[in-house]
Amino acid sequence: MKYEKLDKAAIADRLQTASGWTLSEDGSAIARHFVFTDFGEAFAFMTRSALAAERLDHHPEWSNVYRHVDVKLTTHAAQGLTDLDFRLAAAMDRAAGGRD
Numbered sequence: 369m370k371y372e373k374l375d376k377a378a379i380a381d382r383l384q385t386a387s388g389w390t391l392s393e394d395g396s397a398i399a400r401h402f403v404f405t406d407f408g409e410a411f412a413f414m415t416r417s418a419l420a421a422e423r424l425d426h427h428p429e430w431s432n433v434y435r436h437v438d439v440k441l442t443t444h445a446a447q448g449l450t451d452l453d454f455r456l457a458a459a460m461d462r463a464a465g466g467r468d
């Protein structure tokens with residue numbers, strides 16, 4: 369698959385509608401920390417996110433401790449951010465709201 373790496377201006381633009389996500393220092397990834405009421409809610413979020421990731425064929429780097437989920441999104445094949453990262457970020461935001 370051909371991945372089009374976003375430039376600085378495009379990343380800044382996409383970040384405006386990805387509230388809660390922060391850009392890594394080197395600009396190659398976005399990250400968000402999700403907190404849920406308990407482990408069950410965190411894991412349900414991860415399940416919904418995993419299904420969204422499969423649909424997009426784009427996968428998160430993440431870790432889970434109890435009710436916390438740390439997510440980092442980057443496109444390995446492009447060694448930077450692409451449209452897919454922001455699409456997955458939006459899907460994960462919806463998954464956190466239980467709507468995905």
Ligand SMILES: C[C@H](O)[C@H](O)[C@H]1CNC2=NC(N)=NC(=O)C2=N1
Pocket residue numbers: 369425426427428442443444445446
């Ligand atoms: C063949 C398949 O499309 C690729 O291996 C996909 C799978 N998921 C992926 N996920 C992420 N985050 N980056 C990738 O480059 C990537 N590549």
